[in-house]
Amino acid sequence: MNHTLAELQSGVAPAADPTVKIAVKGLDFFYGDFQALTDITCDIRDNAVTAFIGPSGCGKSTFLRCFNRMNDLIIGTKHAGLITLDGQDIYAPGVDPVDLRRRIGMIFQQPNPFPMSIYDNVAYGPRLHGMKKKADLDEVVETSLKRANVWKEVKDILGRGGLTLSGGQQQRLCIARVLAVQPDVLLMDEPCSAIDPTSVQKIEDLMAELKSSVTIIIVTHNMQQAARVSDETAFFLQEVMGEPAMLVEFGRTAEIFTSPKDKRTEDYITGRFG
Amino acid sequence: MAEGLRPDPMPEEREATALSVRGDAGTLKLVSKATYFKEAALKNLFLACAFMAVAAVALIFVFVGYRGWPVFTEVGASNFLFGREWLPTQDLFGILPLFVGSIVVTIGALLLGTPLAVGAAVFLSEIAPPKVRSVVRPAIELLAGVPSVVYGFFGLLILRPIVADLTGGLGFGPLTAWIILAIMIVPTIATLTEDALQSIPNGIREASYAMGATTWQTISRVLLPAAKIGIVDAIILGMGRAIGETMAVLMVVGNAPGFFRGMGKPLSTLTSQIVMDMPYASGLHRTALFGMAIILFLVSMGLVLTVRLLSRFKEEGL
Structure with missing residues (x-):
């Protein structure tokens, strides 16, 4: 494996453990003067589903948005510490956030298809990255919609507006749109909290299918969902209002849910607060 | 309840x-x-x-x-609407050259003003940092508050000599009117376009950026298409403003009621001709001026109606 310039500059060796997709070391994050996250260190495993759980406002989404540098778009944010993707510092000078976001796709809480046809929604990413031939686009659109578990429902109405679909279908359309650019990592920010149960089921199914090829990180408020879909779980907590949130416990989902090491994790998952 | x-x-x-x-x-x-x-x-x-x-x-x-109304019965609808001569002293009341003049002046102003206004709106809505926005936006809105006679003065004293150098002649004509009108319609089109852009949910922008789109790609491939009906609305309303503008046009257009002969050659429009003739017109001439007002009224009604229809399209999500 060749070392990239960014690696050399940041002095990070390629991840020693090849099963680690994203490594976070001592991450602090600030909105202006407010520190939202403090000293977060964790390794996100490749080809697995990692769930971020914790009470509202504990910085899960903020943390998630560090991975594809969506926080860059918010004025006044800054961070300290290190995040690497395949051993490369994603915040190293010269790293193009646009290319990073192609490799790390994101699904949002509210389904947000573009106000254009279903086909154009899915073809958006490939077209951005230069795909022009109709046949190629047709194929990508079909494959992506199939992978997103929504092909059967939309295959005859590809020309219809994406916004005419139901909320759950829209969310799967958004997943197809992201999959069309073949990301390595899929960030899901409470993807199921605004949609119907049938679609939730379909999305959980597709997560299980996708994880062989994509690393998935999901933020969820639904603890049953975290227990069902994830291999690893990270529990975040902001103990005092106005103080930064921290990573309390991180480990195998089965262990976190059955024998948490930290009292606070236990209290949270047994529903004693939050 | x-x-x-x-x-x-x-x-x-x-x-x-x-x-x-x-x-x-x-x-x-x-x-x-x-x-x-x-x-x-x-x-x-x-x-x-x-x-x-x-x-x-x-x-x-x-x-x-x-x-x-009598102008349609006494002069005849086709003589009035399609007559090629506006010579009230010889009882020739053809408004076609004036109508064409209005269209020429309006279209030219739109061609110059629209890109400027849409560009300004995109800048304000998508690019400008809040501090810059808080200065530029009021400045654009201020443009709408400048009395049209002031625009006319500006055109007459500053622009006209420049245009005269460029095109020969005195500088009275459509080119001067285009530039003045283009500036005048910028606030209308820019603020409405900005509203259309701002009404796009932020999730759409995030989705595009998260897909690895650049700012320009997001603007050109997602935001402008999403706002297109709003932008067309804005342009139509700008058109209404341009076609109805009187004073500024009157001061720079030259007021020669003939057909368009060139960018620097005097021209007249429906509105400016009404103002020019109203002080002395009497009888059938005066009636013809009211007839012109009917035409202007119908044109702006048509424009407003078009905007209404377009908004319905938008609600149906087409």
Whole structure:
């Protein structure tokens, strides 16, 4: 494996453990003067589903948005510490956030298809990255919609507006749109909290299918969902209002849910607060 | 809970109702007469306000129609609308050159002003940092507040000599009017386009950026297409402003009621000709001027109607 310039500059060796997709070391994050996250260190495993759980406002989404540098778009944010993707510092000078976001796709809480046809929604990413031939686009659109578990429902109405679909279908359309650019990592920010149960089921199914090829990180408020879909779980907590949130416990989902090491994790998952 | 248009009880009443329900399970307190009266009075007051606006439009239309209608019977609709000569002294009342003049001036202004305005709107909505936005936006809105006679002055004294150098002649003509009108319609088109862009949910922007799109790709491939109906609306309303503008055009266009002969050659428009002739016109000439007003009225009505229809498209999500 060749070392990239960014690696050399940041002095990070390629991840020693090849099963680690994203490594976070001592991450602090600030909105202006407010520190939202403090000293977060964790390794996100490749080809697995990692769930971020914790009470509202504990910085899960903020943390998630560090991975594809969506926080860059918010004025006044800054961070300290290190995040690497395949051993490369994603915040190293010269790293193009646009290319990073192609490799790390994101699904949002509210389904947000573009106000254009279903086909154009899915073809958006490939077209951005230069795909022009109709046949190629047709194929990508079909494959992506199939992978997103929504092909059967939309295959005859590809020309219809994406916004005419139901909320759950829209969310799967958004997943197809992201999959069309073949990301390595899929960030899901409470993807199921605004949609119907049938679609939730379909999305959980597709997560299980996708994880062989994509690393998935999901933020969820639904603890049953975290227990069902994830291999690893990270529990975040902001103990005092106005103080930064921290990573309390991180480990195998089965262990976190059955024998948490930290009292606070236990209290949270047994529903004693939050 | 209120049913349909029935006035909702006032907050105090609602509280009282709740208390009385709690205190005595048998009776629900009725909405008092005073509340009904207040609600009804307010409803009628607002109705009257709305009615005044409609009545004003209707009255103007009736008045202009009444004064202008004879031109269609006495001069003849086709002689009036398609006549190629506007020579009131020889009883020739053809407004085609004036109509064409209005169109030429309007289209030119739109071609110059639209890119400028849409560009400014995109900058304000998508690119400008809040501090810059808080300076530029009021500046653009201020453009709308400048009296048109001031624009006319600016055109006459500053622009006209420059245009004269460029095109020869005196500089009175469509080119000068285009530039002035383009500046005048910028606030209309820019603010409405910005509104259209701002009404796009932020999730759409995030989705595009998260897909690895650059700012420019997001603007050109997602935001502008998403706002296109709003932008067309904005352009049509800008068109209405341009075609109806009188004073600034009058001061720079040259007011020669002939067909378009070149960017630097004097021209006249429906509006400017009405102002030029109104002080001395009498008889059929005066009637013809009202006839021109009818045409202007119909044109702007058509534009407003188009905007209405487009908005319906938008609601249907097409």
